[in-house]
Amino acid sequence: xxxxxxxxxxxxxxxxxxxxxxxxxxxxxxxxxxxxxxxxxxxxxxxxxxxxxxxxxxxxxxxxxxxxxxxxxxxxxxxx
Amino acid sequence: xxxxxxxxxxxxxxxxxxxxxxxxxxxxxxxxxxxxxxxxxxxxxxxxxxxxxxxxxxxxxxxxxxxxxxxxxxxxxxxxxxxxxxxxxxxxxxxxxxxxxxxxxxxxxxxxxxxxxxxxxxxxxxxxxxxxxxxxxxxxxxxxxxxxxxxxxxxxxxxxxxxxxxxxxxxxxxxxxxxxxxxxxxxxxxxxxxxxxxxxxxxxxxxxxxxxxxxxxxxxxxxxxxxxxxxxxxxxxx
Numbered sequence: 053x054x055x056x057x058x059x060x061x062x063x064x065x066x067x068x069x070x071x072x073x074x075x076x077x078x079x080x081x082x083x084x085x086x087x088x089x090x091x092x093x094x095x096x097x098x099x100x101x102x103x104x105x106x107x108x109x110x111x112x113x114x115x116x117x118x119x120x121x122x123x124x125x126x127x128x129x130x131x132x
Numbered sequence: 133x134x135x136x137x138x139x140x141x142x143x144x145x146x147x148x149x150x151x152x153x154x155x156x157x158x159x160x161x162x163x164x165x166x167x168x169x170x171x172x173x174x175x176x177x178x179x180x181x182x183x184x185x186x187x188x189x190x191x192x193x194x195x196x197x198x199x200x201x202x203x204x205x206x207x208x209x210x211x212x213x214x215x216x217x218x219x220x221x222x223x224x225x226x227x228x229x230x231x232x233x234x235x236x237x238x239x240x241x242x243x244x245x246x247x248x249x250x251x252x253x254x255x256x257x258x259x260x261x262x263x264x265x266x267x268x269x270x271x272x273x274x275x276x277x278x279x280x281x282x283x284x285x286x287x288x289x290x291x292x293x294x295x296x297x298x299x300x301x302x303x304x305x306x307x308x309x310x311x312x313x314x315x316x317x318x319x320x321x322x323x324x325x326x327x328x329x330x331x332x333x334x335x336x337x338x339x340x341x342x343x344x345x346x347x348x349x350x351x352x353x354x355x356x357x358x359x360x361x362x363x364x365x366x367x368x369x370x
Contacts (some may be wrong), residue, residue, distance in 0.1 A: 064281060065234060065279055066234065066237055066277065068235060068236075068237050068238065068239050069235065070314075072239060076206065090261070118188075118192065118196070121192070121232055122226065123224075123231065123232040123279070123281075124234060124279060
């Protein structure tokens with residue numbers, strides 16, 4: 053079982069990395085790029101046979117409390 | 133006055149803090165991050181560095197170190213806590229201070245002297261700073277851009293929680309004087325109760341003339357004065 057967490061900067065937060073990459077894409081000739089936002093991807097391996105609902109709950113708490121900073125980031129959690 | 137200076141894996145300004153405090157005539161002691169007690173401390177310094185390699189986010193892992201439970205209790209009891217640079221990041225991650233520190237807007241690591249305007253003398257961290265004096269202090273950070281949402285910023289202003297702002301040599305809060313893009317040039321803040329503060333610049337690296345500036349000593353002098361004024365018996369239960 054694997055948990056996949058995508059962490060992205062909140063829209064209100066300055067994302068100079070995203071802007072820099074956007075500028076670079078434009079300079080490379082890619083047209084029509086209206087925004088770039090750079091986040092984080094975390095994969096967590098879970099022992100097989102774990103209870104999916106319990107894992108979802110526990111990892112949600114971990115994502116909110118530790119893996120992301122809710123002041124500046126949003127996250128999406130998927131368990132498969 | 134007894135200072136407890138925390139040490140996390142990869143803290144690197146702990147020795148500077150100890151040195152500055154002792155130079156200014158007070159006691160300071162290292163406290164390892166795995167300790168559950170601060171011992172006999174009148175104040176806590178959370179020092180600069182790259183705790184845990186800045187992995188995940190700066191200060192994100194250090195904030196869960198065992199010693200931080202003791203720091204939280206100490207702060208809840210009104211104890212004085214000062215976070216410097218990475219220490220400021222640890223305190224925001226721990227929720228002891230509002231807001232967050234993010235990547236400098238120009239994506240550069242800034243290692244230079246900056247000027248600070250003290251926004252209010254009304255705190256244990258600023259009460260001895262000579263009125264109108266612009267402090268020249270070094271910064272050394274890649275993630276020092278202070279961010280807080282509109283609601284939090286409004287509260288900070290209403291409660292007079294902004295302690296220091298980046299300014300030019302004449303004390304003007306200009307954009308050019310802002311090294312990292314921090315909202316409203318905020319370099320340091322305190323909590324509502326005014327016993328916990330954090331700042332990105334390094335006063336412990338500007339407390340003796342040989343280092344190019346001793347303006348940082350005023351922040352320590354403020355702490356010494358505050359501790360005396362409060363009571364001789366501010367002790368953290370061991």
